Amino acid sequence: MESIIEFKDVSKExxxxxxxxxxNLTVKKGEIFVLVGPSGSGKTTSLKMINGLVEPTxxxxxxxxxxxxxxxxxxxxxxxxxxxxxxxxxxxxxVKENIEVIPDMLGWDKEQRNKRVxxxxxxxxxxxxxxxxxxxSELSGGQQQRIGIIRALASxxxxxxxxxxxxxxxxxxxxxxxxxxxxxxxxxxxxxxxVTHNMxxxxxxxxxxxVMHEGKLIQCDTPEEIQKHPANQFVEEFFDETTDEVxxxxxxxxxxxxxxxxxxxxxxxxxxxxxETSLSEVFDLLAEQDAFTIKRDGKLIxxxxxxxxxxxxxxxx
Numbered sequence: 001m002e003s004i005i006e007f008k009d010v011s012k013e014x015x016x017x018x019x020x021x022x023x024n025l026t027v028k029k030g031e032i033f034v035l036v037g038p039s040g041s042g043k044t045t046s047l048k049m050i051n052g053l054v055e056p057t058x059x060x061x062x063x064x065x066x067x068x069x070x071x072x073x074x075x076x077x078x079x080x081x082x083x084x085x086x087x088x089x090x091x092x093x094x095v096k097e098n099i100e101v102i103p104d105m106l107g108w109d110k111e112q113r114n115k116r117v118x119x120x121x122x123x124x125x126x127x128x129x130x131x132x133x134x135x136x137s138e139l140s141g142g143q144q145q146r147i148g149i150i151r152a153l154a155s156x157x158x159x160x161x162x163x164x165x166x167x168x169x170x171x172x173x174x175x176x177x178x179x180x181x182x183x184x185x186x187x188x189x190x191x192x193x194x195v196t197h198n199m200x201x202x203x204x205x206x207x208x209x210x211v212m213h214e215g216k217l218i219q220c221d222t223p224e225e226i227q228k229h230p231a232n233q234f235v236e237e238f239f240d241e242t243t244d245e246v247x248x249x250x251x252x253x254x255x256x257x258x259x260x261x262x263x264x265x266x267x268x269x270x271x272x273x274x275x276e277t278s279l280s281e282v283f284d285l286l287a288e289q290d291a292f293t294i295k296r297d298g299k300l301i302x303x304x305x306x307x308x309x310x311x312x313x314x315x316x317x
Contacts, residue, residue: 001028001029001030001031002028002029003026003027003028003029003062003065004027004028004029004063004064004158004159004191005026005027005033005050005061005062005063005159005191005193006025006026006027006061006062006065007023007024007025007026007046007049007059007061008024008059008060008061008062009022009023009024009058009059009060010022010023010024010046010049010056010058010059010060010061011023011056011057011058011059012042012045012049012054012056012057012215013057018215019040019042019045019215020042020045020046020056020215021042021215021216022059022216023042023046023059023216023217024217025210025217025220027191027193028191028208029191030189030190030191031191031192031207031208032181032182032185032191032192032194032205032206032207033191033192033193033194033206033207033208033209033210034193034194034195034196034201034202034205034206034208034209034210035047035193035194035195035196035210035212036195036196036197036198036199036201036202036206036209036210036211036212037197037211037212037213037218037238038197038213038238039197040214041212041213041214041215042212042214042215042216043195043210043212044163044164044195046212047161047163047193047195048163049061049068050063050068050080050159050161050193051076051077051080051082051161052068052069052071052073052076052077055069063076063079063159064158078102078105078106078155078157079157079158079159080157080158080159080160080161081151081152081153081154081155081157081159081160081161081190082152082160082161082163083145083148083149083152083160083161083162083163083165084148084163084165085163085164085165085166085167085168086168087136087141087144087145087147087148088148089136089144089147089148089151090136091135091136091137092135093135093136094132094133094134094135095121095131095132095133095134095135095136095139095147096114096117096132096133098136098147098151099116099117099120099121099147099150099151099154100113100116100117100154101151101154102151102154102155103116103154103155106155108155116154117132117154118132120150120153120154121150123150123184123187124146124149124150124180126143126146126147131143141168141169141173142169142173142176142177145165145166145169145173145177146177146180148165149165149177149180149181149184153184153188153190157190158190158191159190159191159192159193160190160191160192160193161192161193161195162181162192162193162194162195163195164195164196164197165177165194166178166201167196167197167198174201175311178201178204178205178311179311181194181205182204182205194206199238199239200310200313202223203223203227203310203313204310204311204313206222206223207222208220208221208222209221209222209223209226211226211231211234211235211238213234213238218231218232218234218235219231219232219235223310224286224306226239227239227283249278249279250275250276250277250278250279251273251274251275251276251277251279251282251294251304252275252276253279253312254304254308254309254312255275255294255301255302257312259304259308259309259311259312260294260302260303260304260308261302261303261304261305261308262302263293263300263302263303267293267303270289270291270292270293270303271285271289271292271293272292272293272294272295272300273285273292273293273294273295274294274295274296275294275295275296279309282304282309283309286306286309290305290306291303291304291305291306292304
């Protein structure tokens, strides 16, 4: 898979303080790449470098194999969608006008813009007839963030940056929007770079995860590999801080929450677990296979896969 973003020995200092040190990483085209770490780890600084909001002190950053500093900054940003924690819809513009801001700047004609607005509203289950002419103040927080997401996608950008977009939302809205990002990514195939301080969210969203601490990249791998083989004590403890409490729960919690697939057909290739099985045991099993069946009182009642477990963990967070 070809790369779309590459950091090469990138460092950043602010007033003599090193906030990013010798960062080397590659983001592959079409993946959801998550930067995760505590406050001050350098993840948001790294994200802002991609669209030129922050310039490196040392090193080079590449977008589609061309140095970012060699781009016309306005044209670069037209190729990059951006979703913030602060929803930042234009308050005096309608939903439609907010969504079509960049397509309008790019010279799309009215018919093309109208079609794109309606298509995207339908993708997020918001009836265009009901919502396109509403003002942001008439929307809930979750609805505003949905508009923020599709606004970032409206011009069909090569890459979408998401900076802790759901951290201010309630758990139900957050889980719903995480599912939306995954569904839109499945349909549209954009490259997404997503920043979060929550490991459970990173595990659910990310194709790969980069764990950062004190301006350094500590580990970059798939969610499963990070869980199985943390690079050092910090990664292990950071993972545990966001997952320990939920590990004491059992599969009963997933079943009661609907995080499973209904099936009446036994699969002899998959291991079968009772609902009393702890989630710590479940993670050990997921290191060996992608899914397992569940049973109650010896009777098959469904199937659980990795995605079900990660969705549950994210909602718990």
